[in-house]
Amino acid sequence: MSPIPPPGQLDPLPPASDAAxxxxxxxxxxxxxxxxxxxxxxxxxxxxxxLHLSPAGAVRKPELDVAAVDTADxxxxxxxxLDEDGVARGPWAPELGxxxxxxxxxxxxxxxxxxxRMLIAQRQKKLSFYMQSLGEEAIGSAHAMALRDGDMCFPxxxxxxxxxxxxxxxMVELICQLLSNERDPLKGRQxxxxxxxxxxxxxxxxxxxxxxxxxxxxxxxASAIKGDTKIASGWxxxxxxxxxxxxxxxxxxxVYRAPVILNVVxxxxxxxxxxxxxxxxxxxxxxxxxxCGIASLRVDGNDFLAVYAVSQWAAERARRNLGPTxxxxxxxxxxxxxxxxxxxxxxxxxxxxxxxxxxxxxxLKRHLVDRGLWSEAQHEALQKELEAEVIAAQKEAERFGTLxxxxxxxxxxxxxxxxKDMPAHLKDQLAQARHYGGRP
Amino acid sequence: MExxxxxxxxxxxxxxxxxxxxxxxxxxxxxxxxxxxxPDVVIFGQDVGYFGGVFRCTDGxxxxxxxxRVFDAPISEGGIVGVAVGMGAYGLRPVAEIQFADYFYPAxxxxxxxxxxxxxxxxxxxxxxxxxxxxxxxxxYGGQTxxxxxxxxxxxxxxxxxxxxxxxxxxxxxxxxxIECDDPVIFLEPKRLYxxxxxxxxxxxxxxxxxxPLGLVPQGHYSLPLDQAAVFRPGADITVLxxxxxxxxxxxxxxxxxxxxxxxxxxCIWPLDLDTIIASVKKxxxxxxxxxxxxxxxxxxxxxxxxxxxxxxxxxVPVERVSGWDTPYPHAQEWDYFxxxxxxxxALQRAMEK
Numbered sequence: 001m002s003p004i005p006p007p008g009q010l011d012p013l014p015p016a017s018d019a020a021x022x023x024x025x026x027x028x029x030x031x032x033x034x035x036x037x038x039x040x041x042x043x044x045x046x047x048x049x050x051l052h053l054s055p056a057g058a059v060r061k062p063e064l065d066v067a068a069v070d071t072a073d074x075x076x077x078x079x080x081x082l083d084e085d086g087v088a089r090g091p092w093a094p095e096l097g098x099x100x101x102x103x104x105x106x107x108x109x110x111x112x113x114x115x116x117r118m119l120i121a122q123r124q125k126k127l128s129f130y131m132q133s134l135g136e137e138a139i140g141s142a143h144a145m146a147l148r149d150g151d152m153c154f155p156x157x158x159x160x161x162x163x164x165x166x167x168x169x170x171m172v173e174l175i176c177q178l179l180s181n182e183r184d185p186l187k188g189r190q191x192x193x194x195x196x197x198x199x200x201x202x203x204x205x206x207x208x209x210x211x212x213x214x215x216x217x218x219x220x221x222a223s224a225i226k227g228d229t230k231i232a233s234g235w236x237x238x239x240x241x242x243x244x245x246x247x248x249x250x251x252x253x254x255v256y257r258a259p260v261i262l263n264v265v266x267x268x269x270x271x272x273x274x275x276x277x278x279x280x281x282x283x284x285x286x287x288x289x290x291x292c293g294i295a296s297l298r299v300d301g302n303d304f305l306a307v308y309a310v311s312q313w314a315a316e317r318a319r320r321n322l323g324p325t326x327x328x329x330x331x332x333x334x335x336x337x338x339x340x341x342x343x344x345x346x347x348x349x350x351x352x353x354x355x356x357x358x359x360x361x362x363x364l365k366r367h368l369v370d371r372g373l374w375s376e377a378q379h380e381a382l383q384k385e386l387e388a389e390v391i392a393a394q395k396e397a398e399r400f401g402t403l404x405x406x407x408x409x410x411x412x413x414x415x416x417x418x419x420k421d422m423p424a425h426l427k428d429q430l431a432q433a434r435h436y437g438g439r440p
Numbered sequence: 441m442e443x444x445x446x447x448x449x450x451x452x453x454x455x456x457x458x459x460x461x462x463x464x465x466x467x468x469x470x471x472x473x474x475x476x477x478x479p480d481v482v483i484f485g486q487d488v489g490y491f492g493g494v495f496r497c498t499d500g501x502x503x504x505x506x507x508x509r510v511f512d513a514p515i516s517e518g519g520i521v522g523v524a525v526g527m528g529a530y531g532l533r534p535v536a537e538i539q540f541a542d543y544f545y546p547a548x549x550x551x552x553x554x555x556x557x558x559x560x561x562x563x564x565x566x567x568x569x570x571x572x573x574x575x576x577x578x579x580x581y582g583g584q585t586x587x588x589x590x591x592x593x594x595x596x597x598x599x600x601x602x603x604x605x606x607x608x609x610x611x612x613x614x615x616x617x618x619i620e621c622d623d624p625v626i627f628l629e630p631k632r633l634y635x636x637x638x639x640x641x642x643x644x645x646x647x648x649x650x651x652x653p654l655g656l657v658p659q660g661h662y663s664l665p666l667d668q669a670a671v672f673r674p675g676a677d678i679t680v681l682x683x684x685x686x687x688x689x690x691x692x693x694x695x696x697x698x699x700x701x702x703x704x705x706x707x708c709i710w711p712l713d714l715d716t717i718i719a720s721v722k723k724x725x726x727x728x729x730x731x732x733x734x735x736x737x738x739x740x741x742x743x744x745x746x747x748x749x750x751x752x753x754x755x756x757v758p759v760e761r762v763s764g765w766d767t768p769y770p771h772a773q774e775w776d777y778f779x780x781x782x783x784x785x786x787a788l789q790r791a792m793e794k
Contacts, residue, residue: 152530186563196562203529204562208553214519215554218526218534225482225508225532232526244546248519255514417560418599420567420622423667423711 036276040348048356050276051330052076052284056083056303057090064317068254068295075286075296078330081305086366094309098373100145104304105368106382107141107165108361113386114164114171115335117394118178122192122339126402127178129192133158135334135352136267138304138360141165143263146311147201147233154203154216154234157193158265162202169200171390175397181407183400187417188409210236210243213262217253220260220318231259231318239270239278241285250292250326259318261311262289262326265301267333272346289326301329302360305367330357411437458656462649463634466608466657467497467573470615471535473661475505478533481619483510485520485537485573494539495575495634517547521572525554528568528624535619541576541628542585548593555624556599570625571618576604577630577685577732578769579638579778587769589684589733594626595710595742601666602709604628606687607637607654610707613664621666628709630684638685639692640780669713671720675702678726678791681717681743683709686730686779693784699792709739717743718750725756726791730784735763757794762787 040046054077062071081088096104115132122130133140140161147153153162163169176183178192186196196204203219206212216234223230236246241264253260264285268275279285289296295317299310307329314325334352336343343349352359368374401407415422415430422430461469474481483498489512492499502510513520517538524534538544544551555568578587594602601623605611611629618625632638636648649655672687677700680690687705694701702720706712721727727747729740740761747759762779770777 154526185565186561189563190561194561196565198562198565204558204566206554206557206561208549211522211549211554214522214550215526215529218523219530220526221523222482222527222530222532225527226530244518245522245549248514248516248522251514251516252519252523417564419601419711420559424714425711 038274054078056080061091080300092309108137111137111161132335142307143311154212171393181401187413209240210245213249220258233261238266238275253324254293257323261314286328296326301331302357304364460650461657466612470612521547521550541574542588575631576628579632583771617663640689669716672705673703675700679720682730692781721751722754
């Protein structure tokens, strides 16, 4: 195990001495640039000891008003509730009723079924592009349950699980966006998966990484300025923490004590780039938060119970005006980055099977089965039910067209919403486009 | 001038008495009016709060409205614009300040990829009703990073409105309109005009705004449309298309050459008032485009193209551009760089002689 030095135990600088100053200049070896590498490449196994795990139940739960500086140790350990045997342990075990637990399991499974069906649709050329969240379903599913109506998430393109547990987001609407068809709520303007659903507290997704992280802070500041009780939840991946907006978000959240949860989903990979190249080697992403004066926690992202408990803690802290929280969710990107990606070119094919934090669905399922709240038969039946639900929604959505069959939004909808009112030059261009365009 | 004042009079019929104001005071008054009228207006930026801004544009506003409405920000242009976008999505009407236009670059991603496209990409679900104020322009020995005119970098971005006033009256009316506008507005303030008009004669004593009728500004609320140019000086011989400090340089050049130039102050650089431009060029048959910004791919190129497209058969001579040179803005060579009245006069004369 490569240890992460806890705060205060870093090697001290050698003392300056007169003797050293007087000594002859030593012969130095030539300097070398350090370029981090993952231990596992195609054809060999990854050594996951770099993850620096803690046993389930071992990490303390601080008071809500904990000072950021007193969370420094938490940023270097790992909050976990479910142990190897599926038993909930320790101070973070949440008080969730069977109904909520089963809702969580259902959301995770629905997300996975939805993803796999949309992947097929992309392969069938019904949609141009897709991004799965395979293996990361617990994070959004549990986090959404800790938020309230009116709170606003600023997601990346891999938080579909924030949406799929909600009753007020019809699956058909999501698929219409993926198909860019006549019912696409975004009028065909956006790449698939870049949803925008304000009523569900789901901010418009941007292709530009990290931009939403600082916007989440601004939204939270606005809520505080207005004396509201709503909070914001910002999302970013491990790779995108290297973008400057990550740092500005931490600074502004700290300076103004913004009511915001800053979520870093560390799935170990940014396309082909291992998280060490993003700055994860020998440290944690949670540690960035405590370095900026933000209470910071590092959590097992594949542990539904831990995700819920920590999200709930951070939301409560924000809502009580106690300030922001940064959470690093440690998980693994089990699928390809996108439908345009082939991970077998840069990482071991069986890596997910060896990832020490396992599969979030399997882990919660085991916990529920062991408690007598769930069974294999029920799980199988739910899987079938969800598959039928997604297939039915897909059929319904395809009735309104697909990108492939040309039933796309109108030419006019290409020109509206650039400004609130269409300026003269766009009216002129719309007329020209209509003159040459096929569909009115 | 008369046309400009007539327009000013129309817009301010309901307003109380006018007071002499500098552009700084006029901008401050606009923000004061909007803070008072709309509880969703918030103002922030570097040194904007307690200190009142390095140019005094927000002086006294924090004391009057409190730190929840007017506050200091970390030195992070990307952060300042990023939180403004988030606040706009919540429903506030943020007025963010970038201390110098030369320093907007770190916020480019938030301006171009986010603020400008929020409404479009969310199909109106989320909007960015924000105003980003940036002091711009040269003529003050500001060197490379206190003199730039980056308007062409904004006019190229679909979804943005780019505005630049040339006098206190317009500054207040346009800034109020920008804050009230539901589209993101880049509000460029020529710092050379903050304290008085400047015609490019740097060797002569400067005049204060109090000596000029456009320095008389209504105290209360009024706004100017964000898509209308002003005929700053009516004329019959040649059309001059310009904005900001160059409006005053153009006026000096017209006066000194005796050429009856029609000077159009675009005020709203993009989207712009094409009808006023076309009507003027069709009338005069000649056109010169002026700006401080560098020449190649500057906004002048768009103006020349528009005039060529719409007024080709009315043009007597080729359209000329007078601009900054294609170099970074120098320090010592300020007056060799700045397109002053001599260069403008020469262009007007060339156009008239052909």
